[in-house]
Amino acid sequence: MRTIIGPALSVAALLCCSACSDSGPPGYQGYVEGEYVHIAAPIGGRLQKLQVQRGQTVAARAALFSLESDEEQAARAQAEQQLKAAQAQLADLRQGRRSPELEVVQAQLAQAQAAEAQAAQQLKRDEDQFEAGGIARAQLDDARANLAIRQARVRELAGQLQVSRLPAREEQIRAQDAQVAAARAALSQLDWRLGQKQLLAGQAGLVVDTLYREGEWVPAGSPVVRLLPPGHVKLRFFVPEPQLGGLKPGARLRIQCEGCPAELAAQVSYVASEAEYTPPVIYSKDTRAKLVFMVEARPAEADAARLRVGQPVTVTLP
Incomplete structure (x- = not known):
């Protein structure tokens, strides 16, 4: 199960009114989102051992949690x-x-x-x-x-x-x-059922949250660990219609954020096909700049570890 969670920011707050300067490339305000991976067992049981904590970074195939399995072993x-x-x-x-x-x-x-x-x-x-x-x-x-x-x-x-x-x-x-x-x-x-009582991380990532404590009963299919792999971190920002022409999936972007050690790079992964708009206006040639399109970009996995979900960023277009 994957859930996309991001701050409830309005479109108007996300759109930068103009470029930073006449000579430099345009920059837009955005934020970081995460597509979480919820780790659950297909078989219910009592949580015997929770082997990770919130904020911990785990490697692929690392043990996450185990449910009691006395019945399956017998x-x-x-x-x-x-x-x-x-x-x-x-x-x-x-x-x-x-x-x-x-x-x-x-x-x-x-x-x-x-x-x-x-x-x-x-x-x-x-x-x-x-x-x-x-x-x-x-x-x-x-x-x-x-x-x-x-x-x-x-x-x-x-x-x-x-x-x-x-x-x-x-x-x-x-x-x-x-x-x-x-x-x-x-x-x-029975070997398969026994194996489902010990869950491993399918890929490396950050443990965002643990949803049960040891000793609690975990229903079948109920997530116990919420994981955020580096490849599931993305940026979301909005671009006015006049500047949309040069943006296509694969385009390179530059990212700046407070606390980041240096300028980071990202790559456009999605450009919305439908326009959104800032506070309602009657469309005309004079107000077309108020139409915006949502754009998503993916940072490199090495840079994704430096970003946090909900963190504001400034995206500079090429």
């Missing part, structure tokens, strides 16, 4: 743990079962293979006994069924071991990957 810690849990679950889905679980299945498979071998030997003995007439067919059928059961068990455990070595299905992995992305986005959002 929420961030929770979001960080949720992200770690989601990442661990995703890694588990991609790796398949753990080694101890695989060892259990391998042991079961070895046991089933041993049982299969035993059932095969028993079937061979029963077949020999059946050919010799030593056993009934029913016993031979039981031996064959037992071998088939053992073989099926071996195939089951071999397939289970193969599946255990595989990661989870692609759909499950994609779903968990989305959960990780959501947790990471939530953490980023």
